[in-house]
Amino acid sequence: MKLPDQRLRLAFFGTPDIARTILDALLLAKEDDVVLVVCQPDRPKGRGKQLEMPAVKVLANEHAIPVVQPLKMRDGVLTQRLKDDRIDLAIVAAFGRILPQDMLDAPRFGCWNMHASLLPKYRGASPIQHAILHGDAETGATLMQMSLGLDEGPMLLVEKIALSPDETTPTLSAKLGTLGAHTVLEGIRRARKDGLTVTPQDDARATFAPIIDKEAGRLDLTKPAAELERRVRALDPWPGTWVVLPNGETLKVLKAEVGSGGGAPGTVLGLGKAIEVATGDGVLRLLSVQPVGKRPMPAADWLRGGGKDLTSGQICPLIVDSQPAPPAPSTF
DSSP: OOOOOOEEEEEEOOOOOOHHHHHHHHHHHTTSSEEEEEEOOEEETTTTEEOOOOHHHHHHHHHHHOEOOOOOOOSHHHHHHHTTOOSSEEEEOOOHHHHHHHHHHTTTTTTTEEESSTTTTTTESSSHHHHHHTTTSEEEEEEOOSSSSSTOHHHHHEEEEOOTOOOOOOHHHHHHHHHHHHHHHHHHHHHHHHHOBBBOGGGGGEEOOOOOOOGGOOTTSSSSSHHHHHHHHTTTTTTTEEETTTTTTTEEEEEEEEEEEOOOOTTTEEESEEEEEESSSEEEEEEEEETTTTTOOHHHHHHHHTTTTTOOBBBBBOOOTOOOOOOOOOOO
16 A cells, blocks of 8 residues: 655544544644544533534634534535545544445545554454453554445554553543554555555454443343453443442442452442452452442442441342343454
């Protein structure tokens, strides 16, 4: 893959904070011209349901870059805009929509995607969460040439990063935003200078990181404590994780750790600085919680107030018939 030694007219497709980090790096580098930004529509947020602009749109507005927020992707309007704006290359990062073939073909040198995993691992919508869920030692950023298949295009450049033991989705997203920005800039620079090797993905090794729905946040106490502790970190801030208490109420779990000991899954074993609950393997210590309608607080504070009726030996409900299987990569 070779790019000409000249300034390129870029279109940037992206929506959340991780994409903003990459767009910001492109703008600060001033090596090419970002002439169009494409992001998802403004969404209602908060109790007042006020419309909020995506992070990428806020940055684009600050730099007076035209922004398009398409409701439809297959009506040809955006494709024609890319042609009219004489786009050389489109950079895509966490855009959140599928690009049809005519759109992929519109830029002179196609569309490059920065995917937040070491492809072909964790193709799909939630690669960052899945890296934490499964206790991976490393993840990374993959710059790829986009194709119609979901994250199936050939790879152009791969950069790796180690995960810390206390990694959460926000902390890892921030790191991968920075790494992704470096990867995109380095990819364009190398493509100009010497060219990039186009490496097809090994489909036999591909796994899928599906969209995580709200029900995935219920902690299944029949699972090992180590797995549950990772889930608390991976599903922060959305959808969050929670347990069902012996009295049937739900308690959001904001921070947890693996403790020692054991017992029948769901059994409350200890109450003090933490709420200690037996799991399918080991003990999960709930350190920070949030009762329904209340503020976040240390578990000890909750136990002195709304949780004062919780006692050792009580059993938390474990499984409900409608509980989905926990999200896990599935091999194609």
